[in-house]
Amino acid sequence: MPVKLSAPAASALLPVKGVQLGFAQAHIRKPNRKDVLVITVPENSSVSGVFTLNRFCAAPVTVCKAHLKQQQGIRALLVNTGCANAGTGQQGLDDALATCIGVAQALNISPEQVLPFSTGVILESLPMDRLLAGIAPAVANLKEDNWLNAAEAIMTTDIVAKGTSRQLTIDGQSVTITGISKGSGMIHPNMATMLGYIATDAAISQAALDRIIQHAVNKSFNCITVDGDTSTNDSLILMATGQAGNAVIEEDSAEFVRLQEALTAVAVELAQAIVRDGEGATKFMTIQVEAGQSEEECRKVAYAIAHSPLIKTAFFASDPNLGRILAAIGYAGIEDLNVNTMQLYLGDVLVAEKGGRAASYLEAQGAAVMQESDILVRVVLNRGAANATVWTCDFSYDYVKINADYRS
Amino acid sequence: MPVKLSAPAASALLPVKGVQLGFAQAHIRKPNRKDVLVITVPENSSVSGVFTLNRFCAAPVTVCKAHLKQQQGIRALLVNTGCANAGTGQQGLDDALATCIGVAQALNISPEQVLPFSTGVILESLPMDRLLAGIAPAVANLKEDNWLNAAEAIMTTDIVAKGTSRQLTIDGQSVTITGISKGSGMIHPNMATMLGYIATDAAISQAALDRIIQHAVNKSFNCITVDGDTSTNDSLILMATGQAGNAVIEEDSAEFVRLQEALTAVAVELAQAIVRDGEGATKFMTIQVEAGQSEEECRKVAYAIAHSPLIKTAFFASDPNLGRILAAIGYAGIEDLNVNTMQLYLGDVLVAEKGGRAASYLEAQGAAVMQESDILVRVVLNRGAANATVWTCDFSYDYVKINADYRS
Numbered sequence: 001m002p003v004k005l006s007a008p009a010a011s012a013l014l015p016v017k018g019v020q021l022g023f024a025q026a027h028i029r030k031p032n033r034k035d036v037l038v039i040t041v042p043e044n045s046s047v048s049g050v051f052t053l054n055r056f057c058a059a060p061v062t063v064c065k066a067h068l069k070q071q072q073g074i075r076a077l078l079v080n081t082g083c084a085n086a087g088t089g090q091q092g093l094d095d096a097l098a099t100c101i102g103v104a105q106a107l108n109i110s111p112e113q114v115l116p117f118s119t120g121v122i123l124e125s126l127p128m129d130r131l132l133a134g135i136a137p138a139v140a141n142l143k144e145d146n147w148l149n150a151a152e153a154i155m156t157t158d159i160v161a162k163g164t165s166r167q168l169t170i171d172g173q174s175v176t177i178t179g180i181s182k183g184s185g186m187i188h189p190n191m192a193t194m195l196g197y198i199a200t201d202a203a204i205s206q207a208a209l210d211r212i213i214q215h216a217v218n219k220s221f222n223c224i225t226v227d228g229d230t231s232t233n234d235s236l237i238l239m240a241t242g243q244a245g246n247a248v249i250e251e252d253s254a255e256f257v258r259l260q261e262a263l264t265a266v267a268v269e270l271a272q273a274i275v276r277d278g279e280g281a282t283k284f285m286t287i288q289v290e291a292g293q294s295e296e297e298c299r300k301v302a303y304a305i306a307h308s309p310l311i312k313t314a315f316f317a318s319d320p321n322l323g324r325i326l327a328a329i330g331y332a333g334i335e336d337l338n339v340n341t342m343q344l345y346l347g348d349v350l351v352a353e354k355g356g357r358a359a360s361y362l363e364a365q366g367a368a369v370m371q372e373s374d375i376l377v378r379v380v381l382n383r384g385a386a387n388a389t390v391w392t393c394d395f396s397y398d399y400v401k402i403n404a405d406y407r408s
Numbered sequence: 409m410p411v412k413l414s415a416p417a418a419s420a421l422l423p424v425k426g427v428q429l430g431f432a433q434a435h436i437r438k439p440n441r442k443d444v445l446v447i448t449v450p451e452n453s454s455v456s457g458v459f460t461l462n463r464f465c466a467a468p469v470t471v472c473k474a475h476l477k478q479q480q481g482i483r484a485l486l487v488n489t490g491c492a493n494a495g496t497g498q499q500g501l502d503d504a505l506a507t508c509i510g511v512a513q514a515l516n517i518s519p520e521q522v523l524p525f526s527t528g529v530i531l532e533s534l535p536m537d538r539l540l541a542g543i544a545p546a547v548a549n550l551k552e553d554n555w556l557n558a559a560e561a562i563m564t565t566d567i568v569a570k571g572t573s574r575q576l577t578i579d580g581q582s583v584t585i586t587g588i589s590k591g592s593g594m595i596h597p598n599m600a601t602m603l604g605y606i607a608t609d610a611a612i613s614q615a616a617l618d619r620i621i622q623h624a625v626n627k628s629f630n631c632i633t634v635d636g637d638t639s640t641n642d643s644l645i646l647m648a649t650g651q652a653g654n655a656v657i658e659e660d661s662a663e664f665v666r667l668q669e670a671l672t673a674v675a676v677e678l679a680q681a682i683v684r685d686g687e688g689a690t691k692f693m694t695i696q697v698e699a700g701q702s703e704e705e706c707r708k709v710a711y712a713i714a715h716s717p718l719i720k721t722a723f724f725a726s727d728p729n730l731g732r733i734l735a736a737i738g739y740a741g742i743e744d745l746n747v748n749t750m751q752l753y754l755g756d757v758l759v760a761e762k763g764g765r766a767a768s769y770l771e772a773q774g775a776a777v778m779q780e781s782d783i784l785v786r787v788v789l790n791r792g793a794a795n796a797t798v799w800t801c802d803f804s805y806d807y808v809k810i811n812a813d814y815r816s
Contacts, residue, residue, distance in 0.1 A: 055745040056738025056763075087734040089748070089764030122731020123765050309717070309803075310811055317812035323530020326495040330464025337463040340497070355464075356497030357531050395717075400805050403718055404725035 003284040003373050003393065005276035007161040013147035014165040014176050017201035018042040018241030022142035023153040026134025028127060029082030029120060034153035036134035038103065039077040039197060040142060045241045046206045047074040048213040049115070050221075052234035059085045059092030060116040061233060063100065067112050075113040077237065078103045078135070079195065081156050081182075084233050085118040085126050095126045102132045106139045117195055119156055119182065119233050151180040154195055157402060158184045162273040166262045170255050171246040175202045177262055181270035184279050194221060196236040196270055202259055203242035204249040211251055212260045213238045220267035224275050224391045225306045238263065275391045280398030283315050284374045287390045292381045297334050298388035301379055304332035305390075312395030315375065320366030322351050329379060338383070345378035346370075411692040411781050411801065413684035415569040421555035422573040422584050425609035426450040426649030430550035431561040434542025436535060437490030437528060442561035444542035445487040446511060447605060448550060453649045454614045455482040456621040457523070458629075460642035467493045467500030468524040469641060471508065475520050483521040485645065486511045486543070487603065489564050489590075492641050493526040493534050503534045510540045514547045525603055527564055527590065527641050559588040562603055565810060566592045570681040574670045578663050579654040583610045585670055589678035592687050602629060604644040604678055610667055611650035612657040619659055620668045621646045628675035632683050632799045633714045646671065683799045688806030691723050692782045695798045700789045705742050706796035709787055712740035713798075720803030723783065728774030730759050737787060746791070753786035754778075 024036040041047065049068055051061045068074065078099055085092045100114035118126065151161035163180040183194030204212075217236055242248070249255045276284050287305050292298035305311055308328045314321040325344060330337070344352040347369040351361050369375060432444040449455065457476050459469050476482065486507055493500045508522035526534065559569035571588040591602030612620075625644055650656070657663045684692050695713050700706035713719055713736045722729040733752060738745070752760040755777040759769050777783060 054735060054738035055742065056734045056747050084731070087731045087760060087764050089762050092764060121729070122735060123760065124731070125765075309807070313808050313811035316808065319812065321529070323492070323495045323532070326464045327462060327530060330462040334463065339464050352495060352531065354497050356495050356500060395808060397805050397808050399717070400721050400724065400803060400808060403721035404727065 001282075002160050002277040003281050005160055005273055008148065008163045010148040012165060013151070013163045013180075014167065014178050015144035015147070016176050016178050016199040016241065017144070017243035018045065019199045019239065020142040020144055021146040021150040022138040022140065023146070023149050024134040024138040026080070026130050028080050028130060034149065035081045036131065036138050037079040037150050037153040038135065038138040038142065039150065040107065041075060041199070041239050041241055042243065043073060043075070045074065045239055046204055046209045047115075048206070048209045048238045050213055050217045050236045056087060058118060058233040059088055059096040060118045061235060062093060063096040064115045064117070064235060067100070067115055070112045072110060072112040074115055075109045076103050076107055077115045077117065077197065079117040079154050080126070080131055081154060082120040083118060083124055083126050084120045084122045086233055087123040088125050091125060095128055098128065099126070099131060102135045106135050115237065117233070117235055119154070119195055147178055147180060154180065154182040156182065156184070157279055158182050159277055162270055162277065164266055164269045166266055168258060168262050170202060170244070170249070170259065173245040175200060175244045175246060175259070177266050179266045179270050181274060183274040184277050194234050194274055196221065196267070197239070198237070198263060198266055198270070199239040199241065200259070200263065201241045201244040202249060203244065203246050204240045204259065205251070208249055208251045208256055209238055209240055212263055215260055216264040216267040219264050220271035223389060224271050225303065272391055275393050278393035279402045280396040280400070281393035282373070282396055283394040285315060285392050285394065286374070286376045287392065288376060288387070289379045289381065290387045291384060292386045292388070293384035295386045295388050298381070298386050299390070300334065301329055301332040301381070302388050302390035304328040305377060305379070306392035309395055312392070315370070315394040316396045318367070318370040320346065320363060320370050322346065322366060325377065326352060337381075341382045343380040343382070345380070347372070347376050410568050410685040411689050413568055413681055416556065416571045418556040420573060421559070421571045421588075422575065422586050423552035423555070424584050424586050424607040424649065425552070425651035426453065427607045427647065428550040428552055429554040429558040430546040430548065431554070431557050432542040432546040434488070434538050436488050436538060442557065443489045444539065444546050445558050445561040446543065446546040446550060447485040447558065448483060448515065449607070449647050449649055450651065451481060451483070453482065453647055454612055454617045455523075456614070456617045456646045458621055458625045458644045464495060466526060466641040467496055467504040468526045469643060470501060471504040472523045472525070472643060475508070475523055478520045480518060480520040482523055483517045484511050484515055485523045485525065485605065487525040487562050488534070488539055489562060490528040491526060491532055491534050492528045492530045494641055495531040496533050499533060503536055506536065507534070507539060510543045514543050523645065525641070525643055527562070527603055555586055555588060562588065562590040564590065564592070565687055566590050567685055570678055570685065572674055572677045574674055576666060576670050578610060578652070578657070578667065581653040583608060583652045583654060583667070585674050587674045587678050589682060591682040592685050602642050602682055604629065604675070605647070606645070606671060606674055606678070607647040607649065608667070608671065609649045609652040610657060611652065611654050612648045612667065613659070616657055616659045616664055617646055617648055620671055623668055624672040624675040627672050628679035631797060632679045633711065644675075680799055683801050686801035687810045688804040688808070689801035690781070690804055691802040693723060693800050693802065694782070694784045695800065696784060696795070697787045697789065698795045699792055700794045700796070701792035703794045703796050706789070706794050707798065708742065709737055709740040709789070710796050710798035712736040713785060713787070714800035717803055720800070723778070723802040724804045726775070726778040728754065728771060728778050730754065730774060733785065734760060745789075749790045751788040751790070753788070755780070755784050
């Protein structure tokens with residue numbers, strides 16, 4: 001079960017002026033589930049995207065990048081679950097483009113104004129007949145008050161729908177931000193088998209929005225890992241409709257900073273929700289590495305801990321077998337690490353220092369922290385001023401079960 | 409259960425002239441199991457070692473390196489299971505040295521002539537009273553015909569004892585090689601939570617033996633992974649007693665090459681045995697990456713596949729969900745990889761080419777290969793002449809169970 005995470009109420013996901021969402025049950029892979037989503041934004045919206053670094057990126061990712069580059073003004077997004085359209089060669093690209101044409105015809109826009117997204121099984125082709133047939137019903141139920149349905153329509157192995165909203169005032173105008181995400185396994189920075197869509201009605205320049213999405217993703221989706229697998233399909237899209245009535249926000253203004261903070265907070269909540277709903281997760285772990293020489297080395301240590309199956313299974317068992325954390329720190333790749341000057345904390349408890357168990361440490365203290373469902377692991381390297389934080393979950397029987405059964 | 413692996417018969421592990429082995433039940437962690445091993449070699453033996461690169465290396469590793477450097481002529485090895493003496497600070501170093509003194513007194517040699525080894529739980533101190541008390545009974549039953557007992561005495565979560573022998577003729581003399589190893593989890597190159605001891609009665613110079621151990625470890629223990637965790641205690645020791653009667657082998661002679669081949673074959677068999685007995689393993693996978701630009705990039709791809717929990721769970725389920733392999737190839741870190749020119753084979757079956765599923769591929773073919781317990785995954789990068797091979801196992805419920813329960 002997800003760790004301290006439940007689906008938002010429909011009323012908690014606030015409409016964003018100008019953004020409409022419509023879904024369909026198109027039987028992409030399984031019957032009777034929402035599996036097609038169309039999102040539309042008005043003319044002159046700003047839209048930015050960040051995508052997977054996987055060399056085997058899916059066909060829709062390639063098409064998204066091309067369409068964003070053409071700057072025709074993005075007007076619609078099409079998402080399907082059930083099939084990732086990845087590892088599908090030229091046919092996959094043709095299919096992704098054909099879906100854009102389908103949406104364009106239904107909305108009377110051009111195909112270059114459509115961004116396509118797919119998530120699901122790799123190495124299989126899209127069921128084009130069913131997907132194209134799903135576009136009309138999705139377009140038919142487009143409305144602003146449809147975010148929870150949209151969040152449900154993009155789920156794959158997710159147990160709960162993920163979404164959140166924020167409101168702030170800019171230029172005396174109420175600005176709304178609402179975002180949804182999906183993802184549960186094949187989750188790794190850069191980015192995750194995840195899709196994320198965040199919309200705001202703020203007016204903001206394209207350049208400013210491009211800056212914000214990079215900042216937001218670095219502080220959120222690039223800080224999470226479930227299993228260390230980087231997906232072929234990861235995409236995060238940030239949309240701004242400009243209908244809130246504020247003056248257009250430019251880079252580095254006070255309003256820019258405030259909107260960036262709010263959008264980043266939404267991204268962090270959506271990213272953490274993915275970890276809390278990590279496949280088989282029973283615990284949510286924050287790995288905080290402090291006082292390193294560079295953010296990069298802090299991230300190396302944090303990810304060595306966050307990726308270790310031995311550590312993740314020990315957390316699943318609530319077993320304070322903390323030597324495994326020391327081992328991971330030791331193999332994280334810091335060549336000149338002095339193990340005698342660093343400290344390891346579990347929650348507030350000092351576990352190790354001077355290369356070994358802290359004199360004050362009692363196993364009962366570690367065991368008590370391990371009983372919590374949200375656990376902080378703190379590593380203080382004592383060799384610099386840089387920090388990094390990574391969020392991950394434990395590794396349970398159910399992770400194996402889910403991934404051994406996923407296709408069947 | 410181990411994948412096509414059973415313990416060797418006692419008679420299959422051939423005595424090596426000059427090497428004696430003795431064990432004890434010292435209740436290091438659990439009662440009634442062999443957990444202390446002493447190995448002795450005669451004067452003027454050559455001994456080489458390769459050790460973990462983990463910065464949090466265990467105290468005995470530090471002591472081993474120091475003693476090998478002092479070149480006093482290694483005469484004895486002491487191994488205990490149950491406690492790794494890692495993450496134990498200065499106390500751990502003092503304890504490791506004290507065990508060397510204990511063995512030295514029992515054998516009338518100097519402490520610098522003793523190499524200590526520990527494996528087991530990290531972050532706990534050695535139970536020195538019980539360990540020191542175990543030395544006398546182990547020394548009392550030293551004999552040449554004791555290799556299977558020795559293999560059993562170094563097991564931790566291993567299900568079966570691991571050992572093998574080879575014989576060859578050099579200078580008309582019969583030369584024997586016998587090796588044992590342990591390891592099952594926390595297995596990763598450089599090296600593994602593994603201990604390996606290989607002895608030969610061949611006469612060989614120290615320089616030549618140092619060359620051979622590097623070659624052997626690169627072709628064997630540095631090619632295996634179970635869970636990607638690099639242990640604090642990994643050690644491989646190569647001993648040559650010189651009692652076979654051959655002329656001393658120097659580097660790059662024909663005899664050097666033959667002995668290197670035979671010793672490497674023993675190392676490969678011992679390394680593969682660790683994977684076959686990998687925690688929870690039900691399948692043995694050979695990941696062979698061919699036609700890369702460098703061995704390094706081939707290894708990157710091989711390890712990306714071998715470490716992916718998603719791939720390992722799919723193999724556990726015998727599910728030919730092979731898109732996950734494409735995803736791993738895509739995130740392995742080759743920046744300029746052209747996914748349209750590479751091929752993926754499962755056994756003899758061409759699965760993917762031209763960036764997608766091969767036209768000839770039938771799911772039934774993949775499913776048939778997945779039913780085997782030994783599976784070859786072949787990636788042909790078609791961008792160079794370099795190759796690399798990695799051996800690994802699948803990821804099952806039992807991996808989680810074993811590692812969630814290990815300490816309790």
